[in-house]
Amino acid sequence: MHELSITTKLLNSALSTLEQNHGSRIFSINLEIGAMNDCEDKWLFKYWDQLTEGTAAKGAALNITHKPFVFKCKNCGFEFEFDPKTTVNCFCTMCQSSELTMISGRQFDITSMEIE
Secondary structure (H helix, E strand, O other), X not given: OHHHHHHHHHHHHHHHHHHHOOOOOEEEEEEEEEHHHOOOHHHHHHHHHHHOOOOOOOOOEEEEEEEOEEXXXXXXXXXXXXXXXXXXXXXXXXXXXXXXXXXXXXXXXXXXXXXO
C-alpha cells in the first residue's frame, strides 16, 4: 500500500508547483517511475482519483513512463538493463563482473506538467 503515500506526496508536489507558477488548474502530469519503486499503476490511478477530489488537480491525467534497472559495469564500462523478474543474480553481461553502479531504476520524477 505504499502507493497511497507516494500518491499523496505526488499530489502535494504538483499542487506546490502549480502555486509557485501561479496556476489555477492541473491538466496532466508526466511521470518517470523506476523499477525499484515497484508501484502498481492501477493503485496510483485509484488513489490519484480519490486524493484529487476537490483540488485543482481533479481530473488531471497521470501519464506514466516506467524506467528499467540500468547498471554500468565498473570493470569494463558496459551499460545494460537488468530484469529481476527473469534473472536472479546481477552481473555484467559483457565481462561477468559484479562491480556495478545503478544508473537508472530509482527515479520517481515529475518530468512535466500541463497547467492553466
